[in-house]
Structure formats: C-alpha cells, structure tokens
Amino acid sequence: MDTSVTQTRRNPNIDAIRGLAVLGIFFINIHYMGNTLVGYVPTEPPATLDLSLEILTRMLCEGRFIGLFTLLFGVSLQLQYQSLQGRGILPVPLLRRRLGWLMLFGALHGLLLWPGDILLSYGISGMLALRYLQSDQRTLWRHSGLFLAISLLGYTLLALLPDDSGELSRNSTTFSALQQPWISNYWEQLQQHLTMEGFMLAIYPFTMLWYSSGMMLLGMALYRSGIFNHGFAHEHGYRLLALAALLGGLDLWLLFAAGPLGQSLAQISVIYAAIPVSLLYAHLLIAWCQGSVDRCRALQAVGQVALSLYLLQSVVGILLFRYLFSDWLQQFDRIEYLITALIWAGIQLWLASTWRHHFKQGPMEWLWRRLTWGANQASNEIRFNSMAGKSNAE
Template identity: 30%
Template structure:
C-alpha cells in the first residue's frame, strides 16, 4: 500500500481565502476545510502504510495485531488516499485554471523529480511521481464543467472498478490455492543502503509506467472529482453545499463502512483471489467512506465545531514535507540498513508508532509555520517552479 501525497497549491488563491478579517482591510484568512482534510488524511495514510514500512502481512496477524488491522481496514484503508487524490486534483486544477499550462507543466515536472528522488533514496512507495505523471491528463479537462467532470470521473471509476472485479472473479474460478502477493519490498536482512538504492533506481521507471497504466484511470477519476469540487466551491464555501455534505456524510458511510468490513475479512485470508478482489473493494469502499468523511468534516466546518481537528490544518499546509519526513523516520526504524526491524513488528506496534509520529507532526508543523511561513519542500518546489519565493502557501 502506498501513500499518495496531496500537495498544497502554490499559493493561496483569492477563492481559497475566507471572508475578510475586517471590512476595512484586505486581510483574508485561509479557508480551513482543505487544510484540515489534508492533515487528517496525512495521518490516516501513515497508519495504513505502517504495514508496508514495518513489513508485516495483514493475513498473518493475530490477537491485538489482528484487531488493529481490522480497525485500520474498516476505517482507514483506501479512505484517506482517496481524500488525498481528490485534494491533489482540486489543487492541480486550480493551478491550471489560474496560471495556465506553462506553470502547471513546470510544477508537475518538479514534482516528478521530487518523487523520483523520494522513491530511489528513501522509499519504494512514493506516490508523488505517479500523481505528477497522471496529472498531465488534466490538461485535457480544462474546458469541462462540473457536470462533465463528474461524468468523466464516474465513467473512469466504474470501468476501473469493473475490471478489478472481473479479474478477481476470474481468480476465484481458477481456484484459491495460489498464495497471496504481499506487495512488500524485497529487503534482505543486512542489505546495505547502497544496494537498496541501486535496486530502486533500476526498478523506478518500470514501476512508474506500470503504476500509471494500472492506476491511471482510477487516479484521474479522483482528480476529476477534486476538480469538480473546486469548480463548485464545495471546500471553500461549504455553507453553500449543506444538502450535499449531509448526503455525503450519510450515504458515504452507509456504503463505505460495510465494504470496509468486507475488506477486513478479505485481508484475513492469504489466498491470491482474495488479494485480487480486495483491490476494488478497498478502493470503491474507500472512496465512499472518504466522501463520508469529507461530508462530516465539512458540516463541522460550517458549524464552527472542528474542535481538535483544527490542529490538523497546520500539518495539511506542509503535507509534502511531512509526507517525506514520515518516510525517512519509518524507514530509519524498520529497514535493514538502519536496524533490521523489517518484518519483526506486528500491526499494533507499527500502527502505534505511526500514530505517535503523525500526532507529533501537528505541533511541529504549527511551530514551523509560525517561524517560516511555509514548509521546506513546499518552499523549494515554489522556488524551482517560479524562480523566486512565493509567500502565503
């Protein structure tokens, strides 16, 4: 399972600003909902990716480890990567509309370079590079309105999920004997950092192309949903979309939570067919629950009852820096060149460590923003795209 990175827009556009702080002045505050959603999703993504970092197999967990794995599958697995992908589409489409194709292309080429370095030097689960490549398809959606974007997202999503279900049914017909593919990196105990980097450098291009071919339609569908939300102003003006948010909060969870339970059951089984079928169940149920979470947090935002969730806004504003920092810390703990803990921890301990790390990033992000105004990697990306520092991002 890999962690997508939803990256904040280059700068706060006028439409992302909330109402003026004072009727006498032009000072405006950021709309909180996109940042809170991004920060919450960043935490959820890390909880799910603890499995990949730590190297345990879901279907081998027992006792407390199995309980934690089930909770992760029901409430997090596939849910938060869907939020991240939609937010990425939201930000990318806004950048394209505001600043045109030139800046859009430069930014995503820079993201491709950042993602490449992340994959090769730190972690095989990088998603920044894949998002950057698939995002180029958004250039062909510039003239689509909300309805057109929703139709395109629906068509791509149904097609991709349908192919996954058909592949899973075919696997069932062939029998249940084949062992499940874990998806874990091939790390040998005692393997040096140089050897791991060399292997990842050799594998990168093939994995990127394969990922774009396999996941591209689904990711583009999520990007289009985010682009439609931007055009409609759902995240920036949630008070205008109360009926939609209520519907999402109810129906998203009514559909998504049972599918999460089905996913949890599938992840207790070690056969190949269950592994194949779990993919469309994970992503279809994940999208439904993700929309439910967006609806709930959107309603809380309108009612000004975010409470502790407000702390996630700071983490969301420096999502790219936090995402890469998570990879550095988790691989330092688990990978064989830094302590040989890979495959030795169960779900409870690994997810617990991920939770501590993600929560620790909340006050650290707030402190960093007060001192510097933007995250270090966010600053670097803007500098590379524009040739100068942009403030307010």
C-alpha cells in the same frame, strides 16, 4: 498537495482535510517502510489483536486517506488555475511546470528513498487532469466515473494473474530471504527500489493513471459544488454512509470468506470501497471545523506543509525500520505499528504548528514554488497582459 501558488484567501477546511489525509497515510505506509515489497507479515500463530486491527485498519484507513489526498490534489489544481487566471497569468504552462518538478521530486523520492512514492504518479495524472480545468460539471462527473471504471478493469485483470508467492510467515526462511536486501547496504536497497519503480511504471498506464485522474476530476467537481465549504447535504451523507457499509462489507467478505480468488479481488475492492469513506471523512471534518475557529488549527498547519511532511515521513520511517531499529521488523505486531504511527502523528502536529508559527511555507513547498517561478514571475505576467492587450486590439 500544495496550494503555495495561490495568493487568494485559503479555504481552511481544505487545509484541515489535507492535514488529516497526510497524517492518515502513514498509518498504512508504516507497514511498508522496512520491506516495501511485502509489507506487514504476521507471525505464526498471529498475534492476539492482529485480526481485529486488520479489520479496523482496512475499514478506516487502507485506501481512505490516499483517496482523500488524491481528491485534494484535483482541488488544488482547480484553486491554482483560478488564482493564476485572476492574477492575469497564463495558468496551464505554469501548472505544467509545477507538475514537472513534482514528477522529478517523486522519481528521486521513489528511487533513492522509498518506492511507495505517489508524487510521480500525481504529476503524470495531473497532466491529464489539466485538460479538464475548463470543462463543465457534467463532463467532470462523467469522465471521473469513466476513468475510475477503466482503472477498476485494469486492476481486476492484474489481480487475476497467477500468483505463486503463497502465504508468508515472519518465522519462515522465505521471509528472511525477502527481508535481507531491505536491511542490507544501501546499494542493495537501491536495486530493490529500481525493480519496484520499474514494475509500477509498467502497470501505471493501465491502473493508477486512471484511478488518480478520476479522483482528481471528482475533487474538481466536488469543489465547484461547494462541498468543501459546507459539506454534503444530510441525505447525501446518509447515502455515503450506506454505500461505505455496503462496499466495506463486500471487501471483508472477499478477503475472509471467498477463497483465494476473493483474496486476490480484495486487493482491488479495498481501493474502491475507500472512496465513500474518504468523502465521509471530508464531510465530518468540515462539520467539526465549523464548530470552532481553533478546533482544526493544528490540522490546518499540517495541511499547509503536507509535501514536506509526506517526504519527512519516508525519511523517519526508513531510518527507524531499516537502520536504527531493523529488529522491529521481526518484533512488531499490528498494535506496535499502530502505537508508533499515533506517536508520529502527534509529533507531526507539533512540528507543523511550530513551523507555521515562524514560517509561511514548508521547506519543500518553498523549494517547489521557487523552482516553478524562478525569476520569471514578472515577465510571465507582462507576457500575459501584452497578449491580452493584443487580443483586445484585434
């Protein structure tokens, strides 16, 4: 998410990939800004382009950018750990403190603004990932796979629970009733946030904890392998492409051709079909950035203020869809959502480039660093050096 602690030379590829991830996340989140409970609900009959855009979005966006973002969180933990060690500072206590502040940011973000928050879950999963920062590569690969398998089992069991909600249409009275609390007064919205936050925390130990932790360990392993410097070898790239096509095809079959049970399982298959696509995005962007120094500069700027932009996305989305233009929830089809997301992506590229021209850090990155370090940076270094000297004397 953020590498503001790191004082060593930044990897511009990682910044660019993080920038792509944070921009891409909004292309899915935008459907949930107005009504986080049900997201996009089609009209009856569906708009002409809805099916084509649903397939395109599912194959290219859904789960893909959040997976990439989670991978990079593990990479950031590894980078920060190495940087702090190189500066003579005990890494783990400081990283725990950073994650603690991130969890607070996430809890406030999810409760007060948008319950689709990922920061709280990243903070919790990051605490588990910290235990693996000194593990060897084999352990990282093995436990990453294990954690992803555990999350797959948990998500599958959850998807198989009975669901009596049925199909929703935007023209139905049921949808209107579900929609009303999200565009009513702020107190009613808070109650919705609290309910959703409670539910997600209840299922978190069985699902997202293991998925996020597994992806973070995968990110650490890939970073140590040098993937973020030069990308994958050609044969590995082709294998990822084949795996992405296979899993993507299975996901679409479950969604459209396997009946009600398949539709339930498709809620899960899309998450894991996204993993090879996320890796392909990283590989292709690295190749693209290496072709020119300036080619990825705007994306790198976005990646350097990713936390600030992620929170700004929520502010803008909530203002647009719940307050300023709540009628969009009845009017927008998938094409309007896509156009809005594209416009906002362009604005974010401009905002990030302009901000980075004048400031070294984004506002939330600066606050996060300030809260983590406080006035104790020098004492932390002195404490570590004195402990190291005592150890050497012994």
